[in-house]
Amino acid sequence: SEVVLQSRDCDSDWVAHSYSSHGQDLFYINGNVVNKVAFCEALQLYIAKGCDVKDYFGSVKCVVDDSFVNLPLKAGRKLLKDLSNESTPRGDSNPVSSKVVVIGAGGALLVCCAVLCPCFYAKRRKATSHAVLAKDPNSMDSVSSFEASTNDKIPASPLRVPPSPSRFSMSPKLTRLKSLHLNLNQVTRATQNFSETLQIGEGGFGTVYKAKLEDGRVVAVKRAKKEHFDSLRTEFSSEIELLAKIDHRNLVKLLGYIDKGNERLLITEFVPNGTLREHLDGMRGKILDFNQRLEIAIDVAHGLTYLHLYAEKQIIHRDVKSSNILLTESMRAKVADFGFARLGPVNTDQTHISTKVKGTVGYLDPEYMKTYQLTPKSDVYSFGILLLEIVTGRRPVELKKTVEERVTLRWAFRKYNEGSVVELVDPLMEEAVNGDVLMKMFDLAFQCAAPIRTDRPDMKSVGEQLWAIRADYLKSARRE
């Protein structure tokens, strides 16, 4: 479900408010979930301190109490501390989910530093970085993903060739793509008028249907929710332009697009075996064995390498996560959901593009969140988090776990430094995996999720390293 997160900092404290499309509100002070009264009191304290939050949280409708505004600052600081200590753990087990959203620039930075940047160095695990990690009191209970506003332009370049209008124009009629010529009537028929029985999934932007075309081909149809039409026009157009150019076995193929009247539909290759997340959750029958997990990781690395290096223009996916990895019957992985994808820098002297922060909490590159500078290394970061997920089975943020275990990256890094990698392996996977192989996997995951992008390998090297790890694994499995 879609979650919106607003966040504001004042001195060294921060408050945040998230609400989902299901109408659920959550309030946070310094990373802890609190009730609305406590949240409103903290806001008043902010106002008393001269921090500008009134407009920002107008939507929460806190009643401002004048006597509170006159509170001495020292007392206020103590109160803020008390408020955040009275945190109420969330009862539900909702995984950290979903897409994107809106956060103030200051907030983005804070959430990043407080939550997603355990200060470690990927290559060498040092006692000092370990200590910082262990000491870090912040725990991210929050649920959302976000979008931080800044200049959202790809710098203009004389080298950029505009896409061919015949292939990519957003005409109100059927946009013809090479592979499929469909009109709205045909798609309506193929989905039995968007019948609930053919629904296969629901994402932040719309519902996905399985459809059988007249020629017998089975496809997936993503139908945008009407309430998202305005924001979707750009999301959809970006997905189309990028997907249409792509043909790789580890990337979901776009077959067609319809933008007509009240409908916005994407028709893609149907990938029949669910998402990686569903498999990790044991919702798809047999639990993935280690070799399958390695192959899935290699497939994803190949798909991303293609986007970063070999596509006609460099493409940054921006939303690499386990629910965007679809599996075939033979357990090959395909990266899906290019709704956030962006073209990378187009000039050779450009290192990054400046853009809004988009993605999913837990997978978001902290450097990108701080600087708004997007590079392919942001996908590498998300891939590192995904790799941890693949081996541990855990989501990037596990709301049900204790504070020490909640952020998978931090938990895994601590265990890794303690030499307890075996404890990190998904308990559902019964196989005993060679310790050296596990160390190499975690080493690679931490390298990818290094806080500074220059410390991360590129996707091509990641694929090569995974390939070598797989060779080691097969050798070790033969020995046993």
Ligand SMILES: Nc1ncnc2c1ncn2[C@@H]1O[C@H](COP(=O)(O)OP(=O)(O)OP(=O)(O)O)[C@@H](O)[C@H]1O
């Ligand atoms: N090409 C496809 N083939 C088979 N199933 C698909 C396909 N595309 C999507 N699905 C199914 O539909 C679900 C919803 O997909 P969608 O991309 O809309 O949302 P999401 O990625 O889960 O969420 P969000 O887009 O909000 O991050 C997926 O989880 C998957 O189960």
